[in-house]
Amino acid sequence: MNALSEQLSAPIKRGLLARNRWLILRRSAQLGILALFMAGPWFGIWWLKGNLASSIFLDVIGLTDPLVLLQSFVAGHKVALTALTGALTVVALYVVVGGRAYCSWVCPINIVTDAAFWLRNRLRIDASWQPRKSTRWWILATALAVSVLTGTIAWELVNPITMLQRGLVFGMGLAWVVVAAVFLFDLAVSRRGWCSYICPVGAFYGTIGKLALVRVSAVRRRACTDCGDCYRVCPEPHVIVPALKPKEPTASPVISSGDCTNCGRCLDVCADDVFRFGTRFAKLS
Amino acid sequence: MPDDAKSESRRKFIRSCVGLASSAGVVGLLLAGYSKQSKALPAWALRPPGALPEAEFNAACVRCGLCVRACPFDMLHLAELGQDITTGTPYFVARDNPCEMCKDIPCAAACPTDALSKELTDVREAKMGVAVLTGRDTCYAVARGANCRACYLACPIKDQAITMERRVSDGRGYFEPTVHPDQCTGCGKCEHDCVTEEASIKVLPLGLARYDPLATR
DSSP states (O other): OHHHHHHHHSOOOOOHHHHTHHHHHHHHHHHHHHHHHHHHHHHSOOSEEEETTEEEETTTEEEEOHHHHHHHHHTTOOOOHHHHHHHHHHHHHHHHHOTTHIIIIIOTHHHHHHHHHHHHHHTTOOOOOOOOTTHHHHHHHHHHHHHHHHTSOGGGGTOHHHHHHHHHHHOOBTHHHHHHHHHHIIIIIOTTHIIIIIOHHHHHHHHHHTTOSEEEEOTTGGGOOOOOHHHHHOSSGGGTHHHHSOSSTTSOOBOOOTTOOOOOHHHHHOTTOOOEEEETTOOOO | OOHHHHHHHHHHHHHHHHHHHHHHHHHHHHHHHHHHHTTSOOTTOBOOTTBOOHHHHHHHOOOOOHHHHHOTTOOOEEOOBTBSSOTTOEEBOTTTSOOOOOTTOHHHHHOSSSSBOTTOOSGGGOOSOEEEEOOTTTOHHHHSOOOOOHHHHHOSSTTTTEEEEEEEETTEEEEEEEEOTTTOOOOOHHHHHOOSSSOSEEEEOHHHHTOOTTTOO
16 A cells, blocks of 8 residues: 555656657757758758748748837838738747747757756856846837837847857858857856846747747646756746646646746656646646 | 835835836947947948848848848848948948849849838849949059950940040040949949959949038038
8 A cells, every 4th residue: 555655656757758858849940940941051942041030931921020020110111011921920820839939949049048058057057147037128128219219120230049040041250259158148147147037039029928829837736746846947937836836726727927938848847747738728637 | 014115115116127227228328339330331342232221221121131042143141240231131242243133133022121122123223332433543444545345345234334435645545434323233243344453443332432421410
């Protein structure tokens, strides 16, 4: 009897693959999208042309980054129809898959900052300066204000995401410097600093995320053993609390914050199988 | 909450807001200064046909590179960080690969934001820059009275944008390549084909060729 109950309460043993399933899928998506862009210049396979700012898929579907277009608009340029439909397509896509799914499933800088986070933990770098959570919103507002005042697409002058991605597809120049700076910032200055506190692109996609359909839910939160693994691995741990440890026991298990990147790392690390991908209407099980 | 605590928390809130707002201001000023710096195009770089004037172009171009991909001659580039051109925006170097002036202007057609304007329907109306005989001292025709007319032969707007005009100087007759700016599209063929070591005829970006320091003061 004792042995049986021990067996039941022991965490389910899972292999390396199972413990990193969503991470592997995510990296495949990030690298796959990059590969689609690079297959043109490298192998002459032109399925996806352009870059993350604007692109065309199979010569039919136009895609445009809505934040870049918004800056162009406030800078005083009349929005062209092609760009507008492209931006609306992108918004529609992220309303379905989760706003900041852009951050964890598409953005190439995420690979850089995740690497910095991993190394930071390996090297046991504890010292960290954490800016306020609202910092990225201020930077977003500033980027828009500067766009208005100078008539330029201001954030694109410094945006490491498009710089890295454009660099890989079209030619790097000194963009490595910016990427290295982001890496070092996350490694030595600020834990998860860039993506979780500074980047206004993430803040922007987070607003789309508030409406998003696909969400992570703590549907089996009653099985939670308070080990804290999900908090430690999550780039935005505050989003978990209301879904996992709500004040009301009947509260929704859905992680509804726009800050959640739908990266699925909590699903990977949870030994008690608490989390699931589902819709925003998921119910406790 | 007692009044003291209330006003204390209010003070704290205001202080943090002021702090963040000033930090944002610093970032904004740096960004604004940087954006001002990158508004001029250097003498050696030209925009693709149909490009809006430089100031408007910086608001319109999203640096996607679809024009680069659309160019059948693969002569457009996106500026890399560290170059004197706004990072990520398209340009070409006439001396290296001039614009072939495709009839259907595929680069402009591919532009999703109309930074390369679709109002340009006849590529012969393009204004990528304007050719200037910068090297009267090196030009074979002018300086040596040679029978060179490489630029004239290269010009796609034949007999209109560049003509060879007979001149007499010190009793010596010669033919001078003469640019007619109203006809010149700035394609850069003349600069590309010029036989002197450094091109004696160059296409300058309009913002540079037609820049008036008094007008903007």
